[in-house]
Amino acid sequence: AIWMMPTYAAYGGWPSSGEIDIMESRGNSNLNYTTADGEPIGVDHVGSTLHFGSNYFYNGFMKTTVAKRLKDGRTFADDYHRYSVEWTEDYIKCFVDDEMTLNVEPDEGGFWKFGEFEKNNMVNPWRYASKMAPFDQEFYIILNLAVGGMNYFDDSNIGPRPKPWTGADKTAFWRAKEEWYPTWNPFENDGEDAALKINYVKVWKLKP
Template identity: 30%
Template structure:
């Protein structure tokens, strides 16, 4: 009987400790496990190249980086996506990378989780976030923004989750935001996630709920999250927030590492801690 119970317990442990989703899992909508070395999968991701100029230089935040598709700045190694920012060369520009799933992964709701290890140091500004998939006439903040994870290196370990809308945005100082301290955010991988439903968005770190924004019957000015949004992952340098206290010249290069990205219809059951 003891032997039978032991075998049964081991079977349950294997069942609940499996971290990789099955492609046949009907709840899984989209994923990238970054299992192919070299460049990213361009059937799933787009590169954003440049600095936002003309018209939106520094992406509206006075950021100092120029995004490239060079393997110096973005690549896959040993099952990990690496976005690497470098300090200026003779051109006088920081370089980094930014990728999006626009028109390749767009969702109106779902549970979205990203396992990531963050850079550190004053001037770094990594983000995992979402914008609406609109080809024309995109208007910020009226069309909405969902920040799954933001971190600024001068406030090491403090992780932020935020929405921006016409009614709630940082220009007005009305953005709906909260944060959670993760001491080893730049030493170990943690899972940053949102559970986005018709009426609310929950933010999680390692399955710990730390922020909720509810619709509360609001119209588009307060809740524009009614159209498909796509995912964005980038490592910015400096800017109005990331560079609030300047950029440390002695920390480069810095890396944002991503183990996996998974999008589910609904929040999946998590393994039990034995």
């Protein structure tokens, strides 16, 4: 994943201070799975999301979650790809290989109105801030590789072999190592086929 988190969490705990997921993807080329609804979730799929809300239970991410899928047997593991975010005082846009996949431009009601949180009779944590709050503060970039868990590999996913662990049981995941570890082809090409490879990271300031 390539994502961004607030440096100072100016508006409180997650997700009140925001999160920008520039790119999230699954990297195992043998992970030819789909959701229960038939949606592919393998290496031909990447997603972008903004997380924002008054508290953990009220997160507007569903309004900003998008996905891009490759066709004709191509995958995001075949070559390098360019994932980017353009972030200004008026909008946040995400791109995959220069193709815009997400465009969020809140009006003067800001992300509170955009997320329709006023329906829940809660206090707006951004009521004294700009329309881009919580995305009007300093963020830092994270690049990470995660394994196991439930959030991105649900028990209901359908694939060529049963998921070798259930739920979020970390010990079950490790006990099943002999089943999932070989699917990463760790001994082929000196392990390069299983590596998270990064060509470059660049940041530009749009305004002086």
